[in-house]
Amino acid sequence: MKSNLIDYTLHLADTALILSQRNSEWCGHGPILEQDIAITNISLDLLGQARNFYQYAATLTGGEATEDSLAYLRTEREFKNLLLVEQENGDWGQTILRQYLFSQFQYLMFEKLQQCSDEQLAAIASKSIKETAYHLRWSSEWVCRLGDGTKESHERMLLAIEELWRYTGEMFESAVYETIINVASLKEDWMQRVSAVFSEATLPVPENVFMQTGGKKGIHTELLGFMLTELQYVQRTYPGAEW
């Protein structure tokens, strides 16, 4: 029971951290200064969420565990983040779409989580949902801008959908440890909202796509190993040092 709670909390933490890490790659390289600042802000919000979840997971784990030991000293097979968030930034369209698909899910998920029986998770969710509401607003507006912008931007969004849609199914498949909320029940609502935004953006909602899963169980795409190599490099090189 407790190990389920730890695993679930780690899943939430890992997902937020990995998406934060991806978004932060834009810092200094955004399409215009104002949007560089915006995506970096989202990265910072997600990092804050990840830290809250890791700190809670560390308390649950007990012993020597800290937010940093959990983020820096676990391996590819132990990370439980969604496959969607480890996908590469690609162009701005792909980054936007990844953010939107995730934020739309995270928002609905936090709505449930803030009412869950675990007080700590509920508290983190109700603090974080305000941030997520903003991410959702920002990213959905961008989906519309790019989907219904120019011919080029529309085509790029079609490519992004083709690239990312297959990682969305995993969000709604419960992992063994995912007992606190029923993610499957969020699917219909998510689908409806995504369809509405896509329709505004003149983008098609794909049908009958085979869904890739595994992230929640620690079976990732090859990309995660490279991300962790970079993320954990200093901690791994100088074991035990304080920073």
Next chain:
Amino acid sequence: MNNFFIKKFFYGDIPEEKGGGSDYQTKHDSTSWPLWEVFIRSKQGLDHKHAGSLHAADAQMAIENARDVYTRRMEGVSIWVVESKYITASNPEEAGELYEPAADKIYRHPTFYQLPDEVNHM
């Protein structure tokens, strides 16, 4: 006076003639985003105050950018944005005729009126 140039440089000020350079040209940005002026209400009960400007494609984006750029440290509770081109500014050369006539209308100020001490708090 008009021909001098400044040979001294500061942080972020290196004269062009000594800087080298290349002939690289970026593609001309035919669709650059318009400039917006940002006004922030720092707390409930205060006026909106000019905070600065930024570039955005539309008003919605301008509000969000203003939030990201000018309220990162909880500096605001409300934001106005207006496209800079819609702002009409008075001309400094007309300052005399616009503002000086107010100078001799001292009877508009409360201190103009000498009242007995008994009504001190009027």
Next chain:
Amino acid sequence: MPVQNFEELFQQKIDNEIKIEPKDWMPDAYRKTNIRQISQHAHSEIVGMLPEGNWISRAPSLKRKAILIAKVQDEAGHGLYLYSAAETLGMSRDEMINDLHSGKAKYSSIFNYPSLTWADMGAIGWLVDGAAILNQVMLCRTSYGPYARAMVRICKEESFHQRQGFETLLVLSRGTEEQKAMCQDAINRWWWPSLMMFGPRDSESTNSDQSMKWKIKRKTNDELRQNFIDMIAEQIKVLGMTLPDPALKWNEERKHYDFGEIDWNEFWNVVKGNGPCNKQRINARRKAHEDGQWVREAAMAYAEKKQSKTKAA
């Protein structure tokens, strides 16, 4: 009114500490100098994001990562304030960015040095931001209103940057042998370049007092550099590290630290594009701008569509 009178009035305002505002009459050279200085300052903030941004993905703890992201993002914000200030003088941001990408406009040479280890994040915060802050505090009183206001905002926000840099080094200086070595190495590499940030010696400059007279600048390069050295030479004692200058010594008579000769040859080489990272920095900026072209176009196209829709409705 003949131009001569305008200039006299202008100088009177400056002498009386009245700020110059965008629509006020100003000599062409004043406008140009300000555009150049403000835009180069803006470019420095933007290019300055790169050496630090480079370590965001590898920051050694989640706390350090958050601090670093916030700091680099602040720099983007500062670049934005400064571009906005320069735009009030009649040059568009596009033009400024074009000049940066073409190599016509410069940015602070310090950012053409590589950030090689985590300790560099501390050294940049402590030394580079420390040097920048001395300039920026002075610039809060510069004569051009929008520039002065931008600097006030920036100084307020930057006050944590130098502190976090020093604190980063402090932790290293109290850490393992490897961390101490990393700390000393970073200080060694960033010390001289940060002294160069103040520009050439006063004696190298002719016609130097115009921008002092216009109160664009209020202290000379050498004054600021000396302030900086006096400050750092004391602070380094707390770290238990050394500065890589055997000539550095307190001069009781001057009440200042004496210091060794700066390698001006290196300074000019870096300014001219031969620094270790000049090419990478500019290429990164160009790439970001070019890759963003379709995004900016799409957002504009969408905004126009929206607008014509609301008009039709």
